[in-house]
Amino acid sequence: MKTLKAGLMSIALAATASIMPAGASTASKGKILVVMSSAHELELRDGKQYRTGYFLNELAVPLRMLVEAGYTPVFANPKGDMPQMDANSNNKNYFGGNDAKREDALSFVAKFDSLKKPKTLASVASEGASGYAAVFIPGGHAPMQDLLKDQSLGTILKNFHAAAKPTAIICHGPIALLATLPQAAKFQSALIAGDAASTKSLSQGWTYAGYKVSVFAASEEKQVEGAAQLGGEVLFYPDVALAAAGATIQNGADWQPNVVVDRELITGQQPFSDDAFAKALMAKLAAQAK
Template sequence: MTKGRVLVIGSNATRIEVQGGWRATGQYLNETVVPAMAIIEAGYDVVLATPDGTRPHLDPASDAVDHFGGDQDAYDRAKSFWAEHPAMTAVRTLRSVIDEGLDAYVGVFVPGGQAPVVDLMQDAETGKILRHFHDRAKPTALLCHGPMAVVSAMPKAAEFRAAMIAGDVEKARDLAKGWPYVGYRMTVFSASEEKVVEDQILQARMHFDMPSALTAAGGNVVTTDVDFAPNVIVDRELITGQNPRSDHPIAATFVAALDRSLVTA
């Protein structure tokens, strides 16, 4: 018997705005499958849903054994899980999940890759889902760039994002009023880690860094001094992981939170 259903919110974005144009982007393989596999192994069902109901596009930069600690077997298992497991192939729309009833879910997880910065950060249905889990103090986990999805829970998320792209931080702060995560401790992909991606992958500069955006929203953002060191922050129901190497730690922390919530339910 399953312990309950966990919603995984995926992104449909395939490109991201940068200074001077656009670059290809997507969701990260390890950040998606490592937590999903751990959740299923712990006895929960996983339901993957995206804004338009199609499978997330994987960032080619994530399709590498290096993101699995150089472990070829782990990489192969991850690839097989992504390609074949029904939890990853039977994708639903966020709207259908909402219409079915969010009370059917015991937790929610948002993986990273830069893609969530494009769509989930300003998606109204993502915002509705996150507010539901926040209001009921249900475990809410987000990894790497995934924490940017919490911006969607503010009343004017799209306007906030546009203000950050325009470099108008003061306007963004004003637009963030009513955000339910004000004062929460959280982490996200750091500015110095982003610079590595800008230099080595995008070969372009982003319009804003993630910690600055979440700080402008009202979050208490904590990142490591060492780039790509695992980091997981827990504050109330919110569980955030900083970077791809936080995949296993956030999975373990999230599963523990799900198990605790069953005991207290």
């Protein structure tokens, strides 16, 4: 019996080690579900596309705090494929102008072998939220392409909401909250068409109606549209979309750190909110552990 127990413990420790970066402790305070996008391109107006993915600092900064605090990240996305980093995020400007910090973040993220082959959201949805301490969704434009209408993610977020477990989402990531709408894909189509009557009707039954949310602002998006970065115009603005669904948008000044906490939901406005956002998540986890 002792031999069997020792064998099972070895297997468990090996499984934990496989999803942690080299040098990390195998002792864990709990699992954090890290939801990524599978999208590599964002559809823009006039048939244009922008090559996108996750934003490096929006993933690396909170992830490092979580791991250093003893939490184990479990990555998942719609297709179970390797998420793509937005090349524009590999920039020292998102790390206080410090290129060494940028390089360190890049190396840190690369150590997670489990990020190369995440779980599917469908498999996570079938498990429920009981095995996780929190869910974390980094930004980049990619969530605007797939996460906002992913039915499995909708189920996952509803489970975390019902359990009042920390739900932390930054930058464009909060658009994923729309996945909990009864007909998320139709809501997206109505948004793109500018059909206000339909968006109002389709917003009924939204899980996060009335929640205070911070998200990448239209005023910020307009500054990166066109030649500045995207090469075109987005199909809709995240703050406008969430407001149409029933959220109370609480954004701050453009490109300044801004984090909003409402019940279990923690949202950060844009990349420069990364540190404050991560600290807010850690505070929520600490409060939950008491």
